[in-house]
Amino acid sequence: MSYQDLSQxxxxxxxxxxxxxxxxxxxxxxxxxxxxxRIFGENRIEEMLEKKEALPDDIEWHFIGTLQTKKVxxxxxxxxxxxxxxxxxxxxxxxxxxxxHNVVTSLLLQVKIAKEESKHGLDATQLMDIMNGINKGGxxxxxxxxxxxxxxxxxxxxxVSSEFEYLKSTFDQAKRKATWQGFDTLSMGMSGDYKLALExxxxxxxxxxxxxxxxxYV
Ligand SMILES: *Cc1c(COP(=O)(O)O)cnc(C)c1O
Numbered sequence: 386m387s388y389q390d391l392s393q394x395x396x397x398x399x400x401x402x403x404x405x406x407x408x409x410x411x412x413x414x415x416x417x418x419x420x421x422x423r424i425f426g427e428n429r430i431e432e433m434l435e436k437k438e439a440l441p442d443d444i445e446w447h448f449i450g451t452l453q454t455k456k457v458x459x460x461x462x463x464x465x466x467x468x469x470x471x472x473x474x475x476x477x478x479x480x481x482x483x484x485x486h487n488v489v490t491s492l493l494l495q496v497k498i499a500k501e502e503s504k505h506g507l508d509a510t511q512l513m514d515i516m517n518g519i520n521k522g523g524x525x526x527x528x529x530x531x532x533x534x535x536x537x538x539x540x541x542x543x544x545v546s547s548e549f550e551y552l553k554s555t556f557d558q559a560k561r562k563a564t565w566q567g568f569d570t571l572s573m574g575m576s577g578d579y580k581l582a583l584e585x586x587x588x589x590x591x592x593x594x595x596x597x598x599x600x601x602y603v
Contacts, residue, residue, distance in 0.1 A: 405593030483526035499537040531570030549585035
């Protein structure tokens, strides 16, 4: 799909487009940059840092992959948004490392919406605990901007729809509870399901293969 068509579709839906460039070369990123794209998503820290070093400073790098606690120190302060906070331990570590760098790190809470074991995320109780912890002022060096989720990888639209509905209602509930400003981002939708995600209230889609072509893993 052409970049221009996709970015226009996102604009019309009031959603931010994250171009997921994982595994893709610098030249592919430069191609979209030349057309105006400024937000790119990566899921490996080393790869993200290499690309960041080689590319213009006005690119915002979003970290969308599984994040190990011991690797957080490499990521801070290099990611403008972390989509994938899936444990309290990780939240504690991000807050601590951000404090050391004297920065406030923007992040999303990753919610488990798919049945698949491989898809991480927080359950309702953990989300509640975290929202309460932030409301009480326990995390001065993080800015929780909203939530992220990955639907089951299936052609069955009703499964994906019900997972997106669940995430949207969880997000809306949390938003009502949040005592801070800027809890406004719902990151849901990838190449195969972004249209359904936009219909269900997504404000940010993460799109890789539709823009860059299929990934080849070596
Ligand atoms: C790889 C990835 C994407 C993009 O996937 P596509 O199907 O290529 O659009 C989106 N979100 C996350 C978390 C990913 O890891």
